[in-house]
Amino acid sequence: MELTLLGTGTPEGLPRPGCPCAACALSVGARSRAATAVLVDGALLLDLTPGAVLAGARAGHSLAGVRQVLLTHPHDGPAVELPPGLPAAGRVPDGRELSVISGHRVRAVPMDAPGTGYEVTGPDGGRLLYLPPGGAPGGTGETRGLRPYDMVLADVLGRPEALARLRASGAVGPATDVIAVHLDHDTPPGRELERRCAAAGARAVPDGTTVSVGEYGAEPDLPRRTLVLGGARSGKSFEAERRLEAFPGVVYVATGGTRDGDAEWVQRVGLHRERRPASWRTAETCDLVPLLAKTGPPLLIDCLALWLTDAMDRAGAWDDGEWARSARLKLADRVAELVAAVRATRRQVVLVSNEVGAGIVPATASGRRFRDELGRLNNAVAGECEHVLLVVAGQVLVLKD
Numbered sequence: 001m002e003l004t005l006l007g008t009g010t011p012e013g014l015p016r017p018g019c020p021c022a023a024c025a026l027s028v029g030a031r032s033r034a035a036t037a038v039l040v041d042g043a044l045l046l047d048l049t050p051g052a053v054l055a056g057a058r059a060g061h062s063l064a065g066v067r068q069v070l071l072t073h074p075h076d077g078p079a080v081e082l083p084p085g086l087p088a089a090g091r092v093p094d095g096r097e098l099s100v101i102s103g104h105r106v107r108a109v110p111m112d113a114p115g116t117g118y119e120v121t122g123p124d125g126g127r128l129l130y131l132p133p134g135g136a137p138g139g140t141g142e143t144r145g146l147r148p149y150d151m152v153l154a155d156v157l158g159r160p161e162a163l164a165r166l167r168a169s170g171a172v173g174p175a176t177d178v179i180a181v182h183l184d185h186d187t188p189p190g191r192e193l194e195r196r197c198a199a200a201g202a203r204a205v206p207d208g209t210t211v212s213v214g215e216y217g218a219e220p221d222l223p224r225r226t227l228v229l230g231g232a233r234s235g236k237s238f239e240a241e242r243r244l245e246a247f248p249g250v251v252y253v254a255t256g257g258t259r260d261g262d263a264e265w266v267q268r269v270g271l272h273r274e275r276r277p278a279s280w281r282t283a284e285t286c287d288l289v290p291l292l293a294k295t296g297p298p299l300l301i302d303c304l305a306l307w308l309t310d311a312m313d314r315a316g317a318w319d320d321g322e323w324a325r326s327a328r329l330k331l332a333d334r335v336a337e338l339v340a341a342v343r344a345t346r347r348q349v350v351l352v353s354n355e356v357g358a359g360i361v362p363a364t365a366s367g368r369r370f371r372d373e374l375g376r377l378n379n380a381v382a383g384e385c386e387h388v389l390l391v392v393a394g395q396v397l398v399l400k401d
Contacts, residue, residue: 001104001122001213002041003151006055008207009033010133010184011073023185031189033207036181038130038153040120043102045069046130048080048089059208068100072132073115091116111135119149126150126213129171133182136162137169148173150214156180156202157187160246161277163200168248168279178202179211195396198222200246223387224348229355229378229399230391237302239391240352247348249297250280253288255306286310292341292349304353304381308374311335317373318366335377343384353378355390 007013014033015024027033035049039056042065049055056063069089082088092098092108094116099105103123108116115132122128127147131137131154149171154162157180166172180202187193197204201222205211226243230236244250283291286307291299301307315330316322342349356375362368382388388400 001120001124001126001128002210003128003153003213004039004056004059004061004210005153005179005181005205005207006037006039006052006059007034007049008036008181008183008205010182011035011049012184014183014185014189016185019185021185023188027185027189030206033183036133036153038181039063039066040104040128041102041122043067044100044104044106044120045086046118046120047072048082048086050080053083055207059210061210067102068098068104068106070098070106070118071116072118072130073135092118110138112138122213124214128153128213129166131155131159131162134158137165137171148176151177151179151211153179153181155182156200156246157196158182158184160200160242161279163202163246164248164277164279167246177211177213180204192396195398196242199243202246222348223385225342225345225385226350226387226389227378227382227385228350228352228389228391229382230352231355234391235394236352236354236391238394239389239396240300240302240350243350244298244300244348245277247298248279250277251291251297251299252280252282253291253299253301254282254284255286255288255301255303255310256284289337289341292345292347295346298348298350300350300352302352304351304377305374307338308335308370308377312370312373317369320365323369331373335373335380338377339380339384342381351381351385353381 013035015027034051034055036047037049037052038046039061040046042061045066048069048071053063063083064085066086069087071089071091092106094108094110097105097107105121107119109119111117111132113135115135117129117131117135117137120128127149129149129152133155136159152166152172156163156178163172163178172178178201180197183204187196193204228236228240288301288307311331311334312318315327315334317327317331354374356371362371390397390399
């Protein structure tokens with residue numbers, strides 16, 4: 001099957017009319033995006049949007065051969081005028097199948113939000129799944145097939161858990177070509193858009209792009225180890241979580257443990273848990289080496305600064321005399337063991353740590369010791385990671401890509 005993406009934006013398009021935000025201001029020219037609509041083999045049109053005929057012409061395709069027009073979601077505002085010669089647009093009832101005269105078979109997939117997803121099987125056997133904006137499959141059984149889809153078009157950035165569900169059910173495999181559509185102004189265009197899509201194992205393409213289902217051979221280039229650095233309230237934890245939210249069964253490793261009687265700490269932990277996907281589970285431990293050695297779902301370790309605090313506690317490294325006698329060597333051995341585990345792990349792992357220094361000198365010897373050791377730990381772990389990010393005021397700077 002050959003697909004032409006006549007548009008890749010939300011129903012409002014990008015930039016949104018009258019929106020003064022920075023992302024909309026940047027979404028001009030080649031970065032602008034019409035509402036998502038997909039032309040399949042010149043015969044099937046998924047979603048009818050304003051300017052579809054002109055968009056097809058710009059991409060070098062005519063809509064004269066379209067035999068079926070299917071809608072995926074309720075359209076707000078005035079009805080879109082049907083271009084001359086196109087059949088009336090409609091929706092297939094959930095769970096029903098439709099055979100198109102062109103040889104395509106379409107099955108309607110129920111969603112957990114208003115709208116309908118479509119599974120399209122081409123005459124050549126290629127399989128495509130197209131999801132509406134803000135939609136995720138209503139249940140894993142709805143998309144469980146004999147083999148993974150060749151291509152998935154979905155609201156990857158708006159509903160990353162939809163992609164996680166598809167991965168959990170086996171509907172999306174390592175070779176599935178995932179393309180992000182229904183793109184909105186929540187993500188700035190350009191490199192930031194590419195980075196967030198890549199973190200989810202997906203890609204974004206410009207309007208008018210033509211792709212072939214089943215012929216995309218390159219698997220998503222997902223870094224196995226990522227270190228996310230940042231200061232207090234910089235957004236580093238949120239960024240780390242966002243990098244794994246499109247994957248199922250993530251283990252969130254909280255190195256801070258529990259603090260009895262500390263209501264403020266309990267509130268912090270609660271806020272972190274509320275924003276994590278429901279499919280994630282939490283492990284409260286500083287014993288990271290066995291976790292890194294096991295095979296299993298991705299790990300999110302938050303954070304190395306708290307891990308180092310625990311390691312210094314165990315080594316007695318806060319006491320000046322103990323530090324000189326043996327604690328320095330004990331801590332060095334513990335750090336070396338962790339770094340070796342990061343180097344050897346086969347799991348996908350995202351680690352979070354505090355960036356240190358910036359000219360502030362702690363008033364105590366133990367404070368200066370902790371600052372220095374955290375800097376050394378960050379250096380060593382960064383050296384074993386394929387990807388290193390620095391988060392400043394919620395903005396992500398790529399230090400190692």
